[in-house]
Amino acid sequence: MSLRIALIKIGQIEYLADYNKIAKWKSELFIINKIQCVTNAPESDVHDGYLDNKYTRDGLKKIVSCPKDSDIAIAIIPYRFDDNFYLHRLSKNCAALSLHRINDILKYDGISMENFILKQIYEICALNYLVDDFGTNEVYTYVHLDTKGCLFDMNGNREDILRNTEKPIICDTCKSKFGERQIDSKFLATLEKEIKRLKKPLILRIENRIKKYPFLSMLVTALIAIFLNLISNMIYELISKK
Numbered sequence: 001m002s003l004r005i006a007l008i009k010i011g012q013i014e015y016l017a018d019y020n021k022i023a024k025w026k027s028e029l030f031i032i033n034k035i036q037c038v039t040n041a042p043e044s045d046v047h048d049g050y051l052d053n054k055y056t057r058d059g060l061k062k063i064v065s066c067p068k069d070s071d072i073a074i075a076i077i078p079y080r081f082d083d084n085f086y087l088h089r090l091s092k093n094c095a096a097l098s099l100h101r102i103n104d105i106l107k108y109d110g111i112s113m114e115n116f117i118l119k120q121i122y123e124i125c126a127l128n129y130l131v132d133d134f135g136t137n138e139v140y141t142y143v144h145l146d147t148k149g150c151l152f153d154m155n156g157n158r159e160d161i162l163r164n165t166e167k168p169i170i171c172d173t174c175k176s177k178f179g180e181r182q183i184d185s186k187f188l189a190t191l192e193k194e195i196k197r198l199k200k201p202l203i204l205r206i207e208n209r210i211k212k213y214p215f216l217s218m219l220v221t222a223l224i225a226i227f228l229n230l231i232s233n234m235i236y237e238l239i240s241k242k
């Protein structure tokens with residue numbers, strides 16, 4: 001059931017994520033078995049009068065291939081696609097993920113880039129089971145416009161990635177699509193279990209809760225202080241009586 005994934009870093013993207021941390025993620029559904037790089041990102045193949053670097057799917061197809069000992073290659077690029085979407089399938093076993101301006105959105109909720117990339121890897125793994133040919137437009141029929149916090153949300157409005165990067169779900173509509181395919185009986189349960197682990201570290205979750213509910217946090221802090229004071233007084237009285 002485990003797919004072998006090769007990450008292909010295109011251009012200068014080291015500063016955007018910790019790729020070794022991603023490779024250490026424990027999953028029963030995939031393993032990162034290779035990290036390769038194309039150090040010099042090719043020049044833009046889109047000439048629209050603007051000076052920023054951007055790519056088309058066809059342009060990337062020429063420079064991304066899947067290594068023989070991997071099942072799927074995922075190219076990670078720092079620049080945008082010409083249509084401004086962030087994930088595209090390039091061929092039967094290759095996909096490309098654009099990280100362009102993703103960090104600007106994730107930072108609003110303290111979500112890590114590593115979790116965003118892992119979420120996309122889960123989506124690609126799941127689509128690989130759902131479609132006959134990963135390289136065709138059939139994959140685009142499995143994502144939905146409605147934003148539900150589901151792994152298959154299209155996120156046409158990029159800010160919506162905040163809704164499905166933290167503990168994404170598989171919505172009932174998408175579950176029914178899995179039911180129409182011949183897949184490993186454990187796949188869906190394992191997928192749901194593992195994507196729940198995509199969440200912030202505890203300390204950041206507490207920090208976010210405090211920012212969201214400052215008055216409640218002050219109240220809880222005051223109650224804890226009173227409670228600790230009462231306990232210390234009781235201990236003092238017990239010791240004094242002896």
Ligand SMILES: [Zn+2]
Pocket residue numbers: 144148150151152153170171172173174
């Ligand atoms: Zn869904």
